[in-house]
Amino acid sequence: MSEAAIVVEGLTKTFAGRGRDARPVEALRGIDLSVRRGTVLGVLGPNGAGKTTAVRILTTLLQPTAGRATVEGHDVVRDAAAVRSVIGLAGQSTAIVDELSGRENLEMVGRLHHLGKPGAAARAGELLEQFDLVDAGERMAKTYSGGLLRRLDLAASLVAHPAVLFLDEPTTGLDPRSRLAMWDVIRNLVAGGTTLLLTTQYLDEADELADEIVVIDRGQVIAAGTSEELKGRIGGDVVEFVVPDGSRIAAAVDAVEPLGESRPTVESDSGLVSVRVGARGSEALVETVRRLDAAGISSVGLALRRPSLDDVFLALTGHAADDTSDSEGVSP
Amino acid sequence: MSEQSLRWAGNDAWVITWRNLTVWRRVPAYLVFTVVQPTIFTLLFRYVFGGAIPVAVPGGYVNYLLPGVIGQTAAFATMATAISLAIEAQKGVIDRLRVMPIARSAVLLGRLLADGFRMLVTLLVIVAVGYAVGFRFHNGVGGALGMIALAEAFGLALCCVSMFIGLALRQEEAVQAFGLIWLFPLTFVSSAFVPLASMPGWLQAFAVNQPVTHVINALRWMALGDTPLSHNGDNLWLSIVWIVGIIAVFLPLAVRAYRRVS
Ligand SMILES: Nc1ncnc2c1ncn2[C@@H]1O[C@H](COP(=O)(O)OP(=O)(O)O)[C@@H](O)[C@H]1O
Ligand SMILES: [Mg+2]
Numbered sequence: 147m148s149e150a151a152i153v154v155e156g157l158t159k160t161f162a163g164r165g166r167d168a169r170p171v172e173a174l175r176g177i178d179l180s181v182r183r184g185t186v187l188g189v190l191g192p193n194g195a196g197k198t199t200a201v202r203i204l205t206t207l208l209q210p211t212a213g214r215a216t217v218e219g220h221d222v223v224r225d226a227a228a229v230r231s232v233i234g235l236a237g238q239s240t241a242i243v244d245e246l247s248g249r250e251n252l253e254m255v256g257r258l259h260h261l262g263k264p265g266a267a268a269r270a271g272e273l274l275e276q277f278d279l280v281d282a283g284e285r286m287a288k289t290y291s292g293g294l295l296r297r298l299d300l301a302a303s304l305v306a307h308p309a310v311l312f313l314d315e316p317t318t319g320l321d322p323r324s325r326l327a328m329w330d331v332i333r334n335l336v337a338g339g340t341t342l343l344l345t346t347q348y349l350d351e352a353d354e355l356a357d358e359i360v361v362i363d364r365g366q367v368i369a370a371g372t373s374e375e376l377k378g379r380i381g382g383d384v385v386e387f388v389v390p391d392g393s394r395i396a397a398a399v400d401a402v403e404p405l406g407e408s409r410p411t412v413e414s415d416s417g418l419v420s421v422r423v424g425a426r427g428s429e430a431l432v433e434t435v436r437r438l439d440a441a442g443i444s445s446v447g448l449a450l451r452r453p454s455l456d457d458v459f460l461a462l463t464g465h466a467a468d469d470t471s472d473s474e475g476v477s478p
Numbered sequence: 479m480s481e482q483s484l485r486w487a488g489n490d491a492w493v494i495t496w497r498n499l500t501v502w503r504r505v506p507a508y509l510v511f512t513v514v515q516p517t518i519f520t521l522l523f524r525y526v527f528g529g530a531i532p533v534a535v536p537g538g539y540v541n542y543l544l545p546g547v548i549g550q551t552a553a554f555a556t557m558a559t560a561i562s563l564a565i566e567a568q569k570g571v572i573d574r575l576r577v578m579p580i581a582r583s584a585v586l587l588g589r590l591l592a593d594g595f596r597m598l599v600t601l602l603v604i605v606a607v608g609y610a611v612g613f614r615f616h617n618g619v620g621g622a623l624g625m626i627a628l629a630e631a632f633g634l635a636l637c638c639v640s641m642f643i644g645l646a647l648r649q650e651e652a653v654q655a656f657g658l659i660w661l662f663p664l665t666f667v668s669s670a671f672v673p674l675a676s677m678p679g680w681l682q683a684f685a686v687n688q689p690v691t692h693v694i695n696a697l698r699w700m701a702l703g704d705t706p707l708s709h710n711g712d713n714l715w716l717s718i719v720w721i722v723g724i725i726a727v728f729l730p731l732a733v734r735a736y737r738r739v740s
Contacts, residue, residue: 205577230579239570245501257493258580260486286504306578 151341152181157213173199175365188356189345196365197345201314205235234303237314244288259306273301293324313344380461383427387448389417401441487581494588512600516551535705544608545697546670552633555597556640557657563644564653597633617703624700632693635721638728645735689720
């Protein structure tokens with residue numbers, strides 16, 4: 147038995163293209179990745195990177211153009227039925243029927259998983275409990291907020307105790323509070339030993355939830371590693387401040403230089419000083435204040451900037467994480 | 479197929495059927511569609527146009543009309559089939575069902591069964607409304623049951639067409655527009671509401687040879703027996719040939735479109 151729950155080799159998908167001037171779309175251009183059993187892989191990439199396409203191939207919804215993928219040892223093309231019996235999927239699409247209550251939705255899924263009527267009812271009860279949906283469970287799903295709906299949908303994907311779970315952008319479109327709640331739910335799941343492949347557009351989400359991260363851009367893997375490794379490559383947190391008095395900039399740079407991992411950079415027009423401080427963000431922020439104070443330098447707009455997906459992309463590819471997808475035909 | 483997998487296929491289709499019927503029961507608009515709309519149609523034709531259309535059948539226009547409304551309603555009821563499937567494909571519901579290890583037939587079979595039941599309710603409502611406004615069967619219980627059965631069979635055949643359209647177009651608005659394009663001419667340029675002899679010749683040529691006319695003539699023949707306007711059973715055989723043909727062509731097309739939804 148291999149340790150890998152998901153293995154992907156050279157996965158390629160070319161869509162025929164839509165519309166009149168249909169050019170083929172290379173959604174995936176040879177992706178390799180693997181996910182160790184019981185761990186979380188974060189697939190990080192901007193809109194249109196190919197995340198959903200990859201998830202759809204891995205969940206047997208789409209045939210790859212080339213390459214190979216296995217889930218728990220089953221080939222996603224030749225052994226699709228076996229793959230389906232060990233996976234769960236939640237994310238951008240939903241299995242929830244608006245006119246059924248939360249409980250009825252879960253029972254329906256249970257019966258489609260052949261748990262039998264009593265089995266499905268018992269499992270629905272368990273999941274409502276586990277996902278803090280007991281109160282909402284008797285209401286029709288159409289009355290649910292976005293956050294509740296995502297939780298119910300996630301619960302639905304877990305009815306059959308899947309060994310491998312796929313979550314396609316589970317928090318996109320949620321307000322910050324529901325997002326945090328969702329993170330908690332996901333962390334609990336993972337603690338139970340489920341293998342998870344999660345796609346996201348947010349570095350902080352991948353950082354928060356994933357053991358390893360794969361960054362994809364335009365259908366290719368452009369970086370892979372742990373969150374720490376990735377942040378190392380992009381320089382981690384950045385402390386920024388503006389010195390309005392141009393003649394004091396050099397003194398400010400000298401004052402904060404010991405905090406940085408490299409020499410601070412200066413934008414001389416605006417007087418913006420940026421210091422890369424690695425993972426020691428908040429600590430470095432306090433220290434910056436102290437040192438500028440001690441040197442008698444007045445500054446404005448002091449801030450700690452955590453790297454965003456944009457920073458990742460800028461560092462890895464030299465271009466920004468542009469939105470290339472979704473609005474076909476409307477090119478900027 | 480093993481006995482076990484056959485049982486599961488039955489279970490899966492039944493669960494999807496139950497789901498579809500529950501949604502139908504809980505959305506007032508759907509109930510209106512299934513009950514109120516055909517009632518209004520029946521009354522409208524009976525009282526607004528009825529006086530102006532002379533027909534040679536026992537009991538007069540209401541007896542001529544009712545099998546026509548039955549046939550037209552069976553056809554129109556399939557619009558909902560196409561729209562529901564298009565929405566489900568568009569929202570990704572079908573994707574999510576396909577990720578579960580359920581029988582491949584379940585989604586389409588569940589749709590056919592639920593919509594077939596819905597259609598039956600509608601047809602019975604029309605017969606009841608018809609009875610209230612003067613319609614009477616003239617060909618015994620067998621004829622009456624035969625009429626409902628044939629209308630149901632025709633409706634299910636058209637459901638296959640609608641399933642294909644819904645899954646191929648996958649957009650609610652497109653399905654709606656397209657549904658009207660084929661359903662309106664087929665049902666109105668037929669013997670549903672007026673005798674064909676009252677149409678201009680070029681229209682008659684189409685109306686005489688199209689399936690809705692055959693089916694409605696056959697419905698009429700079963701409801702009323704031999705009359706000058708429904709004078710033989712040939713229409714029944716032709717209807718059955720059409721129904722079998724439509725299913726033979728469109729059910730495989732619908733299955734293929736379903737597999738391609740992703
Ligand atoms: N069915 C399809 N037909 C044609 N192009 C598609 C199809 N699905 C996705 N694409 C294209 O493939 C690319 C990757 O899409 P997707 O996998 O959805 O990206 P992501 O989930 O990362 O936003 C995009 O350019 C998208 O427009
Ligand atoms: Mg996506």
